[in-house]
Amino acid sequence: MGRRLGQHFLHKDSVLHRIAEAACPDTEPLVIEIGAGTGALTRHLRSRAGRVVAIEADPILIGRLSEKFARTANLELVRGDVLETDLSQWGPAVFAGNLPYYITSPILRKVLDLGPLLRRAVFLVQREVALRLVAIPGTRDYGFLTVLARLSSEPEYLFTVPPAAFRPPPKIDSAVVRFTPLAVADRWGIDDPSSFLEFVGQCFRQKRKTIRNNLAGLFGKTLLDGTPEASQRAEQLSVGELAALYRRLRAQG
Numbered sequence: 001m002g003r004r005l006g007q008h009f010l011h012k013d014s015v016l017h018r019i020a021e022a023a024c025p026d027t028e029p030l031v032i033e034i035g036a037g038t039g040a041l042t043r044h045l046r047s048r049a050g051r052v053v054a055i056e057a058d059p060i061l062i063g064r065l066s067e068k069f070a071r072t073a074n075l076e077l078v079r080g081d082v083l084e085t086d087l088s089q090w091g092p093a094v095f096a097g098n099l100p101y102y103i104t105s106p107i108l109r110k111v112l113d114l115g116p117l118l119r120r121a122v123f124l125v126q127r128e129v130a131l132r133l134v135a136i137p138g139t140r141d142y143g144f145l146t147v148l149a150r151l152s153s154e155p156e157y158l159f160t161v162p163p164a165a166f167r168p169p170p171k172i173d174s175a176v177v178r179f180t181p182l183a184v185a186d187r188w189g190i191d192d193p194s195s196f197l198e199f200v201g202q203c204f205r206q207k208r209k210t211i212r213n214n215l216a217g218l219f220g221k222t223l224l225d226g227t228p229e230a231s232q233r234a235e236q237l238s239v240g241e242l243a244a245l246y247r248r249l250r251a252q253g
């Protein structure tokens with residue numbers, strides 16, 4: 001079976017139960033599962049949701065899932081690449097999944113970009129990625145992923161999952177992260193998240209360089225020299241400070 005699809009299946013029932021519970025502390029009308037695999041998490045989610053939409057790219061697994069859940073009313077299986085799927089088509093939903101690690105960042109970006117359609121997300125990711133998602137400014141782990149997560153949500157590190165909980169075991173530890181969306185009014189005054197994230201990507205382009213050096217090709221020298229925050233490295237600025245810098249440079253640039 002294709003390791004290339006990031007297939008490490010969770011078999012530990014207690015971990016599956018905790019993920020489903022974190023995604024649906026109360027019954028949810030709709031949960032969208034990303035990367036349903038063999039359906040182990042799907043089964044737990046179904047018992048906590050009115051309806052589950054399970055997306056899976058591997059046609060062999062979709063075949064097995066259809067057999068396994070043949071007599072299940074509240075489950076819709078979607079065969080396809082999550083990155084090519086319109087995630088807004090089902091309306092407001094909770095998202096959950098043991099993510100294929102090779103595409104964690106684009107999946108997070110897509111889900112966190114759903115705005116008010118995102119009720120909550122609970123994802124199993126590499127522990128190293130989880131630490132980056134919840135990092136604080138000025139630390140080694142703080143970077144683009146942290147800003148991506150904090151721009152529209154409050155990310156929480158829930159618990160660590162060791163390799164032995166999976167078949168086949170991955171080489172690294174994993175961790176469960178919950179994203180609780182921020183109210184629109186709390187999203188740092190950013191009304192164009194895509195271009196703000198482009199800007200943040202540029203600020204972190206070379207982490208050891210100052211923001212001024214990283215942005216030199218995009219904004220004039222005079223403007224950057226007249227902006228004190230630009231003399232710092234991006235990792236020293238909180239999301240609110242990066243947002244304020246972005247608004248200021250955009251207004252004057």
Ligand code: SAM
Pocket residue numbers: 005006007008009010011034035036037038039040041055056057058061080081082083097098099100101103
């Ligand atoms: N949820 C299952 C579990 O915990 O046992 C499987 C998790 S496994 C880490 C990731 C799953 O995502 C695999 O079943 C894989 O086939 C699927 N997958 C990989 N790339 C995908 C993509 N682009 N779109 C949808 N599913 C994908």
